[in-house]
Amino acid sequence: MAQILKFNKVFKNYGNTSVIRDLNFSISRGEIIALLGVNGAGKTTTIKMMLGQEIPTSGTIELFDKNPQDPEARISVGMTPQNIEFPEGILALEILQFIHAHYPNPFSVLEMIQKFELTSFLKTKASKLSGGQKRRLALALAFIGNPSIVFLDEPTTGLDVESRKTLLNIIRDYSKQGKTIFLTTHYLEEIEQIATRIIFLQNGQIKADGSVNEIKNLANSSETNVTFYSQFPISLDHFKFIESIEHENNYFIIKTTNPDALIYELVENKVPFRNLQITRENLESAFIHLSKGN
Numbered sequence: 448m449a450q451i452l453k454f455n456k457v458f459k460n461y462g463n464t465s466v467i468r469d470l471n472f473s474i475s476r477g478e479i480i481a482l483l484g485v486n487g488a489g490k491t492t493t494i495k496m497m498l499g500q501e502i503p504t505s506g507t508i509e510l511f512d513k514n515p516q517d518p519e520a521r522i523s524v525g526m527t528p529q530n531i532e533f534p535e536g537i538l539a540l541e542i543l544q545f546i547h548a549h550y551p552n553p554f555s556v557l558e559m560i561q562k563f564e565l566t567s568f569l570k571t572k573a574s575k576l577s578g579g580q581k582r583r584l585a586l587a588l589a590f591i592g593n594p595s596i597v598f599l600d601e602p603t604t605g606l607d608v609e610s611r612k613t614l615l616n617i618i619r620d621y622s623k624q625g626k627t628i629f630l631t632t633h634y635l636e637e638i639e640q641i642a643t644r645i646i647f648l649q650n651g652q653i654k655a656d657g658s659v660n661e662i663k664n665l666a667n668s669s670e671t672n673v674t675f676y677s678q679f680p681i682s683l684d685h686f687k688f689i690e691s692i693e694h695e696n697n698y699f700i701i702k703t704t705n706p707d708a709l710i711y712e713l714v715e716n717k718v719p720f721r722n723l724q725i726t727r728e729n730l731e732s733a734f735i736h737l738s739k740g741n
């Protein structure tokens with residue numbers, strides 16, 4: 448896959464504070480990348496550097512083999528900022544038409560209106576729109592230029608449930624056309640649904656980089672739950688693969704590092720059970736695990 452964005456030994460300081468420390472990674476066509484990390488980890492700073500809005504203190508960033516500030520690179524980029532403000536007095540429709548006119552090969556204004564369901568507020572002044580309406584307009588503006596890569600900083604914040612679903616579908620469809628999406632969000636269940644890759648930042652450094660399953664597996668070692676129902680008195684004291692047991696109303700909840708071996712032990716010891724369930728890690732526990740680690 449062709450690489451469209453490269454970070455090479457990138458550092459960023461604000462005054463004496465080191466915010467981004469030695470970022471090295473590349474991004475290819477068709478990826479949906481979620482940049483995750485706790486508040487202050489450096490996500491927005493990273494996106495701003497990709498967009499040429501902040502300059503690295505040292506190291507290099509190449510966007511389409513160019514400096515991110517180069518207009519030739521910027522013409523293939525769409526973005527929404529975390530905080531959206533529009534100029535006073537301009538209608539939503541006028542902003543769409545204005546931005547549309549800046550791109551050589553844009554989607555039609557009508558297509559964006561339909562996709563992002565903007566019809567009901569096209570004749571409203573953009574600065575007077577509700578938070579969710581502003582967000583939908585900003586998203587339409589991010590996509591209208593038919594960009595090769597779209598940067599979305601917390602794009603679903605303020606969106607209602609339907610609009611969220613719509614956006615996730617738009618993102619999925621867009622990546623199927625070979626376009627790249629780079630986003631930050633604090634809604635992990637959305638990431639599980641769409642991301643092809645997660646980059647996890649901690650204190651300005653990459654702590655993990657992989658598929659959703661690979662990231663989940665990082666936390667898997669200590670926190671897989673095996674639950675089952677057994678109405679018989681059983682002792683599991685001598686079992687090797689048990690980290691901890693909770694027992695309530697004939698339900699056993701066992702934490703284990705090795706669910707396969709535990710189930711083998713249950714069967715081998717003829718423990719009577721039913722309704723056995725293995726609960727794999729969700730992304731949230733992986734996130735907590737990664738955030739707590741050093």
Ligand SMILES: Nc1ncnc2c1ncn2[C@@H]1O[C@H](COP(=O)(O)OP(=O)(O)OP(=O)(O)O)[C@@H](O)[C@H]1O
Pocket residue numbers: 461466484485486487488489490491492493
């Ligand atoms: N212009 C600035 N001047 C000084 N410090 C800054 C500036 N911008 C960001 N920082 C600091 O850099 C660190 C990273 O901030 P950044 O906004 O990139 O984090 P984030 O991961 O996007 O956080 P959040 O999830 O809260 O949006 C924070 O400690 C922040 O205070």
